[in-house]
Amino acid sequence: MDLECHICHWRASICMQWPLQMGTLVLAAAVVLAGGAVDKSDPRCSIHPDGPSVERFGGDYRGVPLVAGINATLADCAALCCADRQCVALSFNHPQPAAYQRCVAGTPCCMLKASVPPLRNNTYGPAVTTAVVDRPPPTYPTPPGPRSTFISSCTLLENSTIGSGIQGDTWPSTWLGNGESYAMGCDNTPPGEAKAFMNWWSTPPVPGPLKLLNNTPVSTPDVLRICGKYFQNDTHVGNIKPSSVISINDTIYAGVQCITYNDPASTAFPGRQRAWNAWVIVSSDGGSTWDITQTDPDMFTGVLTNPMFIQAGRGHRDAPDAFIYVQFPAATLPSTAYWDGNDFILLGRVPVAQILARDAYQFWTGTDWVQDADAAVPVFNYPFMVGQDHTFYSTALERYFLPNYGFVDWDSGDPVSWHGYHAREHRAPTSQFTLYEAPAPQGPWALVHVEQSWTLGGGGAYCPDFPARWASGDGLLLQMVASACCSKSGYSFHTTAVQLVLA
16 A cells, blocks of 8 residues: 555545553554544554664665654654554654655655564664554454354365466356356456456366356447446446356356446445346357347346356256255345445245246245245345355255355454455455355355455455366365456466365
8 A cells, every 4th residue: 555645645644642651652543634524543553662772774665754843753653654554663763864765864754664673773863763563453253153063174275376367357157067167257358358348268177277268248239238327327437247157957047247336325335346237148058159138137136136046066957956046145225235245145046947037036034935035034144244155055065055255454354345445545455255054055054164364466355166066076175266356466267275074
């Protein structure tokens, strides 16, 4: 995060209260915007000043010029350090001994350090005060539900990037009855191709390079025709995303949705990517061509705009009954669905042969199945921490697994939306990964694993997907696919081996 640009952008100065207690500078920061309005109270960390006879030399990564009489105190320098996670120590130079790191000799400067150098005798005298940062650890949200008694442990093993040269995300996967397997990417730029809203890839029998089959399952003119009415009020360019993919024998069905990056109605949790509608597109030739007209673009609306189909084995042939189950991650305020920061999951089902018939869908009320979606009750609750979850059925274990993600603040651990955090902090948030299991799609869901600060390429990872074709025969060694926005190393097709152990 570039703190100077951030402060300049907001035209802010930093006000500090800093009682000195037992050599510790305890900070209670408040950002004061133009006009004198207080933005927020933000106690970030404690600063431990070194004594006047010692200093810490080296480790500097940024020098921030200060203005005498305005923001040229040790507390101001401490606020800059506390606001930047990279900063672990500082040097408050008043004045700066020599021109260095954008600071001018003879003027006050705050030198931020990325390491904690050893103490040495202070050669600069009282003009230089060094200090070390003590940050409280983040307090992450507590995942709901009891611990699993079916799975005793879950370990995330080695990680690899097998989508070399591919820049994109989401990656819902499917396994056809004929043995072929595929995945759908979003916001993708395949090597040698133009960037596309989403595209379709063939995946190999074991984790390895992908092969592009179709760069435009839904053409740009069709995207604009269907989604344009939602895009026109978006401050960011709108998008179309695949929510999930399922195959019935050799026919592929993909849920797709119109997405906008900013939703003014999401005042309780700003910055979430809103799904306005969803429908199902179909391919009968392995994804080489797609029919986008077999269902109405408004097949799913409101809290149903995140249709997450649950596949049961190869071609869905291992389904325990005659239905396809569909999870619908959604939010409370407003009553709609988002790509990130949802509050709960609703559950639907449809007879296998009627997947394209909206009026054939039924919804779980807690005791029964009904056609009225308004009567549905959540089967999973985790406020602001439910993503687009690619739940799957393990044929070998005869169990449903729900992989979930939610974005959190690096420093506090509080839930955040990706775009809301990025707009404020100019960097990607981190995320929390949770894995649940249940004997039925209705639950009860039991916690298998939680991974705090789950990252790829320096950013919070998301959209975990477990390709059925890549699971071991006993179902205990899985491959998890995920991405993270938007470094070149993170924004790709990552696989992570996941080892389960039965209780």
